[in-house]
Amino acid sequence: MTKQPRTLYQKIWDAHVVDTRDDGTCLIYIDRHIVHEVTSPQAFEALRVSGRKVRRPDLHIAVPDHNVPTTARRDANGKRIPIADPQSAQQLDMLERNAPEFGIRYIGDADREQGIVHVIGPEQGFSLPGATIVCGDSHTACNGGLGALAFGIGTSEVEHVMATQTLLLKQSKTFQVNVEGTLGAGVSPKDVILHIIGVIGTAGGTGYVIEYTGNVFREMSIEGRLTVCNMSIEGGARAGLVAPDETTFAYVKGRPYAPVGADWDKAVAWWQSLASDPGATYDKSVHIRAEDIQPTVTWGTSPEDTAPIGGVVPAPEDFADASKRDAVKHSLDYMGLTPGTRLTDIAVENVFIGSCTNSRIEDIRAAAAILKGRKKAPGVKWAIVVPGSGLVKEQAEAEGLDKIIIEAGLEWREPGCSACLAMNPDKVPSGERCASTSNRNFTGRQGPGARTHLVSPAMAAAAAVTGHLTDVRTLSENS
Amino acid sequence: MTPISQVSGKAYPFGRKNVDTDVIIPAHWLKTVTRDGLGKGCLESVKKEPGNVFTDPAFAGAPILIAGDNFGCGSSREHAAWALLDMGVTCVIAPSFSDIFSGNAFKNGILTVALPQDAIDRLLEVAKTDPISIDLEHQTVTTPFQDRFLFEIDPFRKHCLLNGLDEVGLTLAQDATISAYEARTGETMPFLAHPTRHTA
Numbered sequence: 001m002t003k004q005p006r007t008l009y010q011k012i013w014d015a016h017v018v019d020t021r022d023d024g025t026c027l028i029y030i031d032r033h034i035v036h037e038v039t040s041p042q043a044f045e046a047l048r049v050s051g052r053k054v055r056r057p058d059l060h061i062a063v064p065d066h067n068v069p070t071t072a073r074r075d076a077n078g079k080r081i082p083i084a085d086p087q088s089a090q091q092l093d094m095l096e097r098n099a100p101e102f103g104i105r106y107i108g109d110a111d112r113e114q115g116i117v118h119v120i121g122p123e124q125g126f127s128l129p130g131a132t133i134v135c136g137d138s139h140t141a142c143n144g145g146l147g148a149l150a151f152g153i154g155t156s157e158v159e160h161v162m163a164t165q166t167l168l169l170k171q172s173k174t175f176q177v178n179v180e181g182t183l184g185a186g187v188s189p190k191d192v193i194l195h196i197i198g199v200i201g202t203a204g205g206t207g208y209v210i211e212y213t214g215n216v217f218r219e220m221s222i223e224g225r226l227t228v229c230n231m232s233i234e235g236g237a238r239a240g241l242v243a244p245d246e247t248t249f250a251y252v253k254g255r256p257y258a259p260v261g262a263d264w265d266k267a268v269a270w271w272q273s274l275a276s277d278p279g280a281t282y283d284k285s286v287h288i289r290a291e292d293i294q295p296t297v298t299w300g301t302s303p304e305d306t307a308p309i310g311g312v313v314p315a316p317e318d319f320a321d322a323s324k325r326d327a328v329k330h331s332l333d334y335m336g337l338t339p340g341t342r343l344t345d346i347a348v349e350n351v352f353i354g355s356c357t358n359s360r361i362e363d364i365r366a367a368a369a370i371l372k373g374r375k376k377a378p379g380v381k382w383a384i385v386v387p388g389s390g391l392v393k394e395q396a397e398a399e400g401l402d403k404i405i406i407e408a409g410l411e412w413r414e415p416g417c418s419a420c421l422a423m424n425p426d427k428v429p430s431g432e433r434c435a436s437t438s439n440r441n442f443t444g445r446q447g448p449g450a451r452t453h454l455v456s457p458a459m460a461a462a463a464a465v466t467g468h469l470t471d472v473r474t475l476s477e478n479s
Numbered sequence: 480m481t482p483i484s485q486v487s488g489k490a491y492p493f494g495r496k497n498v499d500t501d502v503i504i505p506a507h508w509l510k511t512v513t514r515d516g517l518g519k520g521c522l523e524s525v526k527k528e529p530g531n532v533f534t535d536p537a538f539a540g541a542p543i544l545i546a547g548d549n550f551g552c553g554s555s556r557e558h559a560a561w562a563l564l565d566m567g568v569t570c571v572i573a574p575s576f577s578d579i580f581s582g583n584a585f586k587n588g589i590l591t592v593a594l595p596q597d598a599i600d601r602l603l604e605v606a607k608t609d610p611i612s613i614d615l616e617h618q619t620v621t622t623p624f625q626d627r628f629l630f631e632i633d634p635f636r637k638h639c640l641l642n643g644l645d646e647v648g649l650t651l652a653q654d655a656t657i658s659a660y661e662a663r664t665g666e667t668m669p670f671l672a673h674p675t676r677h678t679a
C-alpha cells in the first residue's frame with residue numbers, strides 16, 4: 001500500500017488520535033499542559049467539586065506570569081516580597097495551593113526558573129517537537145516553533161485536559177505560508193510575522209493551522225521561529241508550526257526535561273520523520289519573497305494594520321472594503337494619527353521590550369546591540385525591558401546586557417507578562433504611545449487609552465534612543 | 480453535574496432582547512478565582528433598575544429565566560453561565576441564544592429552551608403570577624392553564640443533561656481507551672509519555 005503524503009500537522013495529529021467519533025471528531029491526547037494563575041482557578045475548583053483528579057500530573061507545569069509585578073520579588077535578605085494588589089495576590093495564592101494539591105510541579109513567582117508560560121515551556125525542554133501542547137492563553141501557538149502542535153484553550157478545556165489528558169477536536173485545514181529568499185539587514189523574525197499578518201489579514205488563518213515553510217524559516221534560530229509561531233493567532237490561526245530540524249534538536253538537547261540516552265535517539269528519529277512529505281498538499285498556500293519584507297510597524301488597532309517603517313499612515317480611503325474603511329477611521333482616531341504622517345515622525349513616550357513574543361535571549365541581545373553606547377531620548381518617559389524568564393535574565397546578566405540596558409537609561413525588570421496585557425501594575429498611560437515588542441495592539445490592551453505600535457526588539461530599542469519610531473537600519477550597532 | 484429532567488417553579492419574566500455577556504456578568508467580576516459568588520454580579524446593572532424582576536421578592540430564587548431574542552451574545556466568557564447558575568437559574572427560555580452562550584450553558588448543566596416569540600409572550604404573562612414547568616424528557620413547557628409548548632433540542636445534549644453527564648464525565652467513561660493509548664505510546668514515544676527532569 002502506498003502511503004498518502006502527509007503534512008507535518010497531519011502526522012502529529014495522527015500520532016495523537018485516541019479515538020474517532022462517527023462525525024469525524026477525534027479524542028486527541030495532550031502531551032503537555034502549562035498552567036498559569038488566571039485561567040486555572042475555576043478549573044481546579046471544578047475538579048475539587050466533582051471529586052476528580054488530575055490524570056497525569058507529570059504532564060503539567062504551573063507558573064504564575066500574567067499578574068506578577070516586574071519589580072523585585074525578594075528583599076535584600078532574600079525574603080519574598082508580598083504582592084500588593086489583593087486580587088493578583090489571591091490568584092497567585094490559589095495557584096500555589098492548587099498545583100501541589102493536584103500533584104503538579106509549581107514554579108513560584110520568586111523562583112529563578114519562573115517566567116512567561118510560553119517562554120519556559122521550550123526553555124525547560126518541557127515543550128518538545130511533535131508534542132501536543134495546550135495552555136489557557138491564546139499565544140500557546142508559540143511552541144509551534146519547535147515543531148509542536150500547540151494552541152490556547154478556555155477554562156472548560158483546561159479542566160477537561162486536567163481530568164482526561166485529552167481534548168475533543170475536529171481536524172483543521174492546513175495553510176502553508178512560504179517565505180523564500182534573503183532577509184535584508186535589520187529585518188528580524190518579528191518583522192517577518194508582522195509582514196505575514198499584513199498580507200494574510202487577521203482572519204486569513206481562521207479555521208486553519210499554519211505551517212511556515214521556506215528557507216527563511218529553515219535558516220532561522222529557534223528563538224526566531226518561536227516569535228513567528230507566537231503570532232499565528234493574530235493571523236487568525238489557532239496554531240502555527242515549523243518542521244523540526246537539526247537546529248531544533250540542537251536547541252532541545254541538554255535542557256532540563258529533554259530526553260536523554262536511548263530515549264533521545266528514539267525521539268530524534270521520530271522528529272526527523274515529521275517534516276511534511278514531498279507532494280503533501282495544503283488547503284491553501286501563500287508565497288512571500290523575503291526581499292519584500294522591511295522592518296515593519298503597526299499604525300492601527302489591529303495586528304494587520306502594518307506598514308514598512310519607511311511608509312506613511314494610510315487614509316481610510318486607501319482601503320477598498322467599506323467595513324475596513326470604517327475600522328481604519330476608528331483606529332486612527334483612537335491612535336491619534338493623521339493620514340500621510342511619516343511613520344518615522346511618530347513620537348513615542350513609552351517603550352516595552354518583553355512578552356512571550358520577544359523576551360528570549362536573542363531579543364534582549366538585539367535590543368542591547370542598539371542601546372549600547374546610546375541614551376534614552378528625553379521624550380521617552382518610561383522604557384522597560386522585561387526578560388521572559390529568570391533563566392533569560394541570568395543569561396543576559398552573564399553577558400552584561402543588563403548593564404548596557406541600564407546605562408542607556410532603560411529599566412531592567414523581573415520576568416512576567418507585564419505591559420503585554422497590563423494586568424499587573426505595568427501600564428501605558430491613556431493617550432500615550434508605546435513602541436512595544438508584544439503581540440496585540442488592541443484598543444486598551446496596554447492600559448485604558450494606551451496607543452500601541454508593535455515592533456521588533458531592535459526597533460523598540462531604536463525608538464527608545466531617538467524618541468520616535470525609527471528605521472533601525474539608520475542606526476549602527478555599536479559593538 | 481446535576482441531572483436535569485424537570486424544572487418547575489417561578490420564572491423571572493424578564494423578556495429583554497440582546498442581553499449580552501457584559502450585562503449577564505460585567506468584566507470587573509472576571510478577576511475572581513471561584514465560580515461561586517458570581518450570582519451577586521449576575522445582571523448587576525439590571526438589578527439596579529427600579530421595578531426589575533430580579534430584586535422583586537415575588538420571584539426570589541426562581542430557577543427559570545425568560546428572556547428575549549439573542550440571549551448571551553457578546554464575548555465567550557464562561558463566567559456568564561457560572562453567574563446564572565450561582566443565582567439559581569438552571570433553565571433559560573428565549574426565542575434564540577448566541578451559539579457560544581448555549582454551548583457554555585450546556586457545558587455547565589443549564590438547559591436553554593428556544594420557543595417562538597408568541598409562546599414567549601404567553602409565558603411572560605403567566606410567569607407574573609404562576610409557576611412554569613419544563614419537562615426535558617418530553618421536550619415540553621407547560622403552565623397551570625393547559626398551555627403546552629413543544630421545543631427542539633439536540634439529542635446528544637438532551638442525553639447529557641438528562642443523565643447529568645458533562646463532557647469531562649463522558650470522556651472519563653472512555654478511560655480504558657485513553658489508558659490503551661498511553662500504554663501504546665509509553666512504548667513507541669517514551670520521550671513524550673514520560674517527561675523527566677534530568678538537570679536543574
Ligand code: SF4
Pocket residue numbers: 065066116117118137138139355356357416417418420421439
Ligand atoms: S506575554 Fe502576553 S500573550 Fe504572552 S502569555 Fe503573557 S499575556 Fe499572553
